[in-house]
Amino acid sequence: xxxxxxxxxxxxxxxxxxxxxxxxxxxxxxxxxxxxxxxxxxxxxxxxxxxxxxxxxxxxxxxxxxxxxxxxxxxxxxxxxxxxxxxxxxxxxxxxxxxxxxxxxxxxxxxxxxxxxxxxxxxxxxxxxxxxxxxxxxxxxxxxxxxxxxxxxxxxxxxxxxxxxxxxxxxxxxxxxxxxxxxxxxxxxxxxxxxxxxxxxxxxxxxxxxxxxxxxxxxxxxxxxxxxxxxxxxxxxxxxxxxxxxxxxxxxxxxxxxxxxxxxxxxxxxxxxxxxxxxxxxxxxxxxxxxxxxxxxxxxxxxxxxxxxxxxxxxx
Amino acid sequence: xxxxxxxxxxxxxxxxxxxxxxxxxxxxxxxxxxxxxxxxxxxxxxxxxxxxxxxxxxxxxxxxxxxxxxxxxxxxxxxxxxxxxxxxxxxxxxxxxxxxxxxxxxxxxxxxxxxxxxxxxxxxxxxxxxxxxxxxxxxxxxxxxxxxxxxxxxxxxxxxxxxxx
Numbered sequence: 001x002x003x004x005x006x007x008x009x010x011x012x013x014x015x016x017x018x019x020x021x022x023x024x025x026x027x028x029x030x031x032x033x034x035x036x037x038x039x040x041x042x043x044x045x046x047x048x049x050x051x052x053x054x055x056x057x058x059x060x061x062x063x064x065x066x067x068x069x070x071x072x073x074x075x076x077x078x079x080x081x082x083x084x085x086x087x088x089x090x091x092x093x094x095x096x097x098x099x100x101x102x103x104x105x106x107x108x109x110x111x112x113x114x115x116x117x118x119x120x121x122x123x124x125x126x127x128x129x130x131x132x133x134x135x136x137x138x139x140x141x142x143x144x145x146x147x148x149x150x151x152x153x154x155x156x157x158x159x160x161x162x163x164x165x166x167x168x169x170x171x172x173x174x175x176x177x178x179x180x181x182x183x184x185x186x187x188x189x190x191x192x193x194x195x196x197x198x199x200x201x202x203x204x205x206x207x208x209x210x211x212x213x214x215x216x217x218x219x220x221x222x223x224x225x226x227x228x229x230x231x232x233x234x235x236x237x238x239x240x241x242x243x244x245x246x247x248x249x250x251x252x253x254x255x256x257x258x259x260x261x262x263x264x265x266x267x268x269x270x271x272x273x274x275x276x277x278x279x280x281x282x283x284x285x286x287x288x289x290x291x292x293x294x295x296x297x298x299x300x301x302x303x304x305x306x307x308x309x310x311x312x313x314x315x316x
Numbered sequence: 317x318x319x320x321x322x323x324x325x326x327x328x329x330x331x332x333x334x335x336x337x338x339x340x341x342x343x344x345x346x347x348x349x350x351x352x353x354x355x356x357x358x359x360x361x362x363x364x365x366x367x368x369x370x371x372x373x374x375x376x377x378x379x380x381x382x383x384x385x386x387x388x389x390x391x392x393x394x395x396x397x398x399x400x401x402x403x404x405x406x407x408x409x410x411x412x413x414x415x416x417x418x419x420x421x422x423x424x425x426x427x428x429x430x431x432x433x434x435x436x437x438x439x440x441x442x443x444x445x446x447x448x449x450x451x452x453x454x455x456x457x458x459x460x461x462x463x464x465x466x467x468x469x470x471x472x473x474x475x476x477x478x479x480x481x
Contacts, residue, residue, distance in 0.1 A: 023481035076361075079462070081478035144400070167358070168400020181358050185402040188461070192405060195477050202480045 155307030161193025218314025
């Protein structure tokens with residue numbers, strides 16, 4: 001009897017634990033405009049045009065205000081049980097990964113095309129980027145601080161919410177004090193917007209983007225216009241999405257015989273067995289469906305975090 | 317002599333009764349949002365600094381009600397910003413929450429209730445203005461909003477940022 005009660009309790013605990021939605025990872029990054037206006041950037045030649053790219057490492061090493069702002073934000077978020085990922089640690093991991101990538105590149109002969117922000121987001125696997133900027137404005141002997149903190153979904157690039165404002169002009173307070181004041185004063189409004197986003201996600205599903213691609217000259221000999229009965233493969237995928245998204249919510253901004261981009265795909269936060277799912281789990285569901293009769297299409301699922309997945313059809 | 321004692325007795329009975337009535341009216345005014353709340357400047361971490369204007373026929377009743385109104389305002393009303401102040405929306409912004417959790421809030425806002433833990437009037441900030449037949453009393457109140465939010469989260473009235481994950 002005791003044993004069966006214990007087993008039942010264990011099963012209940014497991015069920016509750018598995019029913020938790022996967023928690024998004026957040027990270028603070030100084031905005032492009034802040035990095036460039038403060039001189040923390042690198043110039044890169046790109047197709048004959050000089051592009052300014054933010055240099056996060058330099059900013060962290062040379063700007064005490066930035067470190068203070070990140071520490072303060074982390075402190076306030078940790079107080080709400082939402083600790084942030086460290087940008088500094090991410091950069092260190094990134095450098096380690098770059099060294100490994102360089103060795104791989106020399107063998108393959110290919111170069112990786114990624115912006116620094118993509119690299120950071122991918123290495124950190126952060127789901128929400130908090131972009132921070134501030135500027136000190138002088139009014140005669142007084143100065144005040146304008147502050148913006150914007151949250152953006154790392155996969156869909158959609159703005160989740162922002163908090164901004166200009167503090168009262170001060171004669172005596174230094175920039176670090178004004179910055180800390182601005183962060184503390186604006187944090188509740190910012191967290192309210194984050195909470196709205198999380199509530200929406202828990203109500204109408206997690207928003208992801210899904211790309212379907214086709215291996216060139218694949219062994220299965222298929223593309224998205226291949227016909228199965230009266231339907232093309234793209235129609236079959238569309239029908240599957242219609243059934244498996246929350247209230248059939250998704251849009252397809254681009255499709256050809258080789259590629260289809262699905263955005264604003266609202267996936268349920270739990271699968272039919274009550275387990276939490278993300279973009280990877282959802283994409284695997286579609287891949288499994290296409291692998292079965294009558295389609296028999298092998299595919300490869302690439303994971304890009306909680307909110308983005310790529311399925312490449314035709315080969316494993 | 318008898319007449320004098322009787323009058324004294326009537327007065328002795330009426331004074332507390334009228335004070336009680338005024339307090340009752342002040343509580344009613346709080347429930348009906350008959351007070352004003354505005355930002356009073358940037359506060360230290362974990363607190364809000366608000367200026368609350370309360371109305372009553374007796375200045376002392378209005379002054380006593382300031383803390384209650386400050387907490388009520390932070391929970392249900394929010395306040396505007398400007399001049400370096402940041403506006404804040406109400407902590408509870410679900411329509412009907414006041415009615416849904418009536419039992420909790422009745423006990424929370426009762427005279428001498430839990431609300432007292434989260435507010436303190438800053439000394440020397442009280443202003444009294446006579447408006448018609450009543451007094452308008454303004455006090456600057458420091459509200460321990462982080463602790464207040466945690467209490468409301470624990471009671472299941474507001475969602476924590478972490479809830480559901």
